[in-house]
Amino acid sequence: MATPDTRTQILDAAEQLFAEHGYSGTSIRAITKLAGANLAAVGYHFGSKADLMGAVARRATEPINAAQCAGLDTLLARTPDPTVGELVEAFAGPLFDALPGGDEGGARRSRLIVMILSDPAEAARGWTGPAEDTVRDRYFAAFARALPGLSPQELWFRMRGILAVTSVDRLQVHQHPTPGCDSPTPGEAARHWALTFLTAAVSAPPTRP
Amino acid sequence: MATPDTRTQILDAAEQLFAEHGYSGTSIRAITKLAGANLAAVGYHFGSKADLMGAVARRATEPINAAQCAGLDTLLARTPDPTVGELVEAFAGPLFDALPGGDEGGARRSRLIVMILSDPAEAARGWTGPAEDTVRDRYFAAFARALPGLSPQELWFRMRGILAVTSVDRLQVHQHPTPGCDSPTPGEAARHWALTFLTAAVSAPPTRP
DNA sequence: GTATGATTCAAGCGAACGTATGAAACGAAC
DNA sequence: GTTCGTTTCATACGTTCGCTTGAATCATAC
Structure with a gap:
């Protein structure tokens, strides 16, 4: 076994x-x-409970953000006008990939x-840094190019929808054991279902006012 | 002013x-x-904090459930095969309508x-009763008729997606004040955007395995 | 070996938590 | 006016909370 390293063990347990x-x-x-x-040890290594939460959040979200950013980079390097489906996959995919553990660690990270x-705790403000906003803005611009007729407000709504679907999915799988289909949603299938679902949703024609 | 009624004042404050x-x-x-x-007073009227939460949850979800049920009834009374759009509206609409306060009470209920x-608290189990499961099963059957090619698992995924989008929307509007469009999403527009978004998503062809 | 900086430890602080209790205050019936 | 069931009240209990402290332990360099 590698070094136990109190600091990361606390991070794991806290996560x-x-x-x-x-x-x-x-x-x-x-x-x-x-x-x-x-x-x-928490006070010594992190300062306070809120700071520990910040460290946990940073460790969990940073790779996702990096993957989203890299995905958009490779996409834009290939063509200046990616399709909606490609953008959805680059944006939502990392939210599924960040959970390599398959079962245990995966569902935990997703959760x-x-x-x-x-989380409504006031401490939640500041858990996500400006990096998240940056990558979101970049995707917003790319989506806006791919969906010319859409108002900025409705586009923001649809991007929030992406986050909602990807993040809430497994959560409810765990909470309500899905009456009617007993086995929990396999991660790979959920990923494909989500991309189908979201690509169709984001590609919908603008709402007539 | 009507009767203050300690019991309901506690319910309001708790909500x-x-x-x-x-x-x-x-x-x-x-x-x-x-x-x-x-x-x-909490102990006297409700027994415990968990029971109070149960009462709050029941009061908030019951009218939504009733509206969903009634909507499906009127829909099925008209035709045995409603469209996906009609089903989505009957299912998701009440989640927007249950918030008549417009701003304050509305966002609060949605939240x-x-x-x-x-909420990950263990006490959350049991906050929603069997009535929710019943109406969900009925909608599942109706959606299954309208979407013949879809596997039950993927259909459950899409119904979870409806809940995810409708419920998470306003939440994030409040948390991240939507960089780029300053005014919070007006309720009526969000409702229409959501129905457009969700109808397209639920109507998507089945994911190729 | 011993000094030094980094880490871990047991113990405790004051505050806030959920809950329980028994006495006061209330309103309606007689 | 007295009684009785219901509701409100002040108060306290035992527990757990986040956080601090000062001593003990460890690894490393001299």
Whole structure:
């Protein structure tokens, strides 16, 4: 086994517990206990519970953001006018890929993203940095080129829809065990279903006012 | 003014605070203080904090469920085979209509729904009763008739997508004030955008395996 | 070996938490 | 006016919270 490294063990434990019980619902005592570390280790390594949450959020969202950015770069390097489907895949794909664990670590990371996006704790402000806004703006511009007739407001709505579908999906799979189909949605199928669903949605003609 | 009625004042205050800060992030002390009631009133009227949350959730979701059910009834009374667009509107519409307050009460109710759907507190299990499952099953059957080629799993995925989009929308409008378009999304426009978005998404051809 | 900086530890602080309790205040019936 | 069931009240209990502290432990360099 590699170095236990208290700091990252705390990060791992915090990621899991924050994802499962939310920010307010997780105590640093529970985190340090799961991590096998001392209670004071959080204060020593991160400063406070809120700062720990920030570190967890940064570690989880940074690779996703980087992948989204890189995907758009390669897309734009090939053609100045990617299709809506390509943009949707480049934007939403990393939200599925960031969960390589398949089952355990995957669902946990996904859950954490939802929690970051939806947790009402005041500390949630500032969990996502300006990098997220930058990549979102770039995708917005690319989508606007691919969907000329759409008003900026409706385009923002559709981009929020992408985030909503990708992030909430697995969450509800876990919560409501899907009456009617017993096995949880396999990750690969969900990815394809989401891209079909979202490409059709984003490509819809503008709403007539 | 009508009767203050401690019990409903507690329900109102709890709805607001649960929506703003989540379940774990809200103390019954804050609720009773906002309601102008005594701390022990929660225990007397509802039994416990978890039971209070259940009452809040029930009061918020029941009219939505009833409207969804009634909408499907009138639709099926007219024709045995409604279109996807009609089904989407009957299913998703009440999630927008349940917020008649326009601004304050509306966004709050919407926020509460999101919180109910996504709060990771263990107490969240059981907040929604079997009535929700029943109406979902009925819509599932209707959608299955309108979308013959779709596998049950993918159809469940798309119905989860409807819930995701409708519930997460206003949430993120409030959190990230939509860089680029300053005014928050007006409710009526969001409703139409959502129906356009979702009808196109649900109507998409089945994902090729 | 010993000094030094980094890390971990047990213990405790004050505050806030959910809940319980028994006494006061209230309104309607007699 | 007295009684009785309902509702409100002040208060307290035991627990857990986030955070701090000072001593103990460790690794490394001299």
